[in-house]
Amino acid sequence: MDNSIVGVRQNDTISIAKAIAIILMVMSHAGLPIELRAYISMFHMPLFFICSGYCFKDKYIGCFLEYVVKRIKGLYVPFVKWGILFLLLHNVFYKIGFYNSCYGFLGNVTHLYTWKEYIVHCIEVVLLVDSKEMLLGGYWFLHTMFFASFIAYCFFRYIEINMLSVGISLIISWLCLLFCFSIPYINIGYKEFLAATMILLGKEVKKYDIKQGWLFIVICFFIVLVASIIIPRTMASVGVISIIPYVLVSIIGSIMIFSISAKLTGKFKSIMIYIGNHTLALLTWHFLSFKLASMFIIYIEDRPAEQLAYFPVIPPIDCVDQLYSNWWVLYFLVGMLIPLTCCYVKERFV
Template structure:
């Protein structure tokens, strides 16, 4: 995998996470609706890009890596945000909103992966879904590993992924399991893209209709992958591919951009902490417009002040980068035995 291609994937992740942050603000002109057509599928596609067939040779290493990279950040950052939420609630409202047993139950749900903290939002369902589908995709590949006919292998994988896609669409299992089954399809698409990238040419004549499909769909198709809701599911699949193609096209044309690459490499930090960062703009709005103090805790933003979406977006990208720096700085000061327990595990994958 060449360095140029890795740069373009980092840039795609950078553009994608900026769109995620923008999509979680109260944008005008239907911008958020356009973003929701493809923004989460894009990240599952980019994740699937890094899956390698060699993982079936060392499945335990792959699974332990998933625990470290996904479950670790889910739990540790979930607990961080939970306690930060308690502190903010106490300082602003004079109460945490939890009894001792209620708080303990919530902590156990975070540790078990079954709940997300306040200010967590989409980041935590994404981590849980990616954690589960990586296990599932590896399991499917292990099952067919002994089949010698590659065409038959590919066919079985395709059919299996398609079956999970239909099950996901037709059900509403708790803890976003149904959405995870659908996300498996996009992970599979990303894996196909990685295997066939030399045959896939980014063509401007495909770009224009791809953009048109996404924009037109935003007027008629309400989409939320996390809640597994779509007006037209088949159209959602199409717009997910078209939107992801658009971002990959742009990222390959940019070729190299340090800022977007850095943002892409830190995309998980931004995904985890951008909701918390919105509180700073809530605070400014509360004081400027003399709103009740409890409006600081409005989630994700104070909606009636729509034209603040740009500042929310900027802060939602920049502040998590500072938080990431602080976490890594603390990590350097900790004894090694604490670091390997994931309490200050780095939030982002490294290039191989």
């Protein structure tokens, strides 16, 4: 078989896998019941990092400058561009009700910025790759991916045995967790080394056939299900004891998604590839799109207008889980369709 055809098919599989990952992310943010969120969280963010490692090209090992330019264009520039824009619009969002001092994310609220705060936050965005804007809450991923990419690159370049690199990176991540250590200001800690571990594992996964049968997929599904019941974790909540099981389960879940991705055909495959090629737009705009759904819910349920500032979704009245919404389907559809429609219109007509 023509190697170029094989390469295209592999690229399609990775694009579809990224599409599934971003869909699961938007669903999770849309207010899914906690049991479904627990299942998704076992692998959906590690899947992005594993895809990155899968796509790593060996030519970059001898060409660091080219790799730096690629990472800056793909991660740093979008972070700064949208980070500055959302920062400049912070007070506008506050005045129209998207932010207020009563509602926010799990009790964390915000306020009108002074000029001094604008300058400080601008420096944080540009120099530290850090954003405090709730509407860009998902941008922790770009921060982590940016620094994890360079950590993984060092392992790729200076350690010949990739699985040795995986072990070292995982141990460093574990030690950072154990001693609660992170590099000051730029916040490189366990999460970045854990992400680097996933990137290294992605390059390892590339050596094997990722197209598996349905029996394998079903077995993987139940392994992840059991793990999500026994040790529900996210990348942000792993502990010293749970980090290794989490890594193992995330690999199993990612290979499950790769196998499903390789089986898709026809028009649905084309749609998923399109979504996979627009993950950054979905990451950037889905929280802001959620506000339209929140407006509708406030109108239908006759809620106080101040609840528009709930982040990311408006929970049911007297609901203990503030990340749950019984309108999660609406949030999900709005969070997906508005960014994708804007991308399509821009590409087609602008």
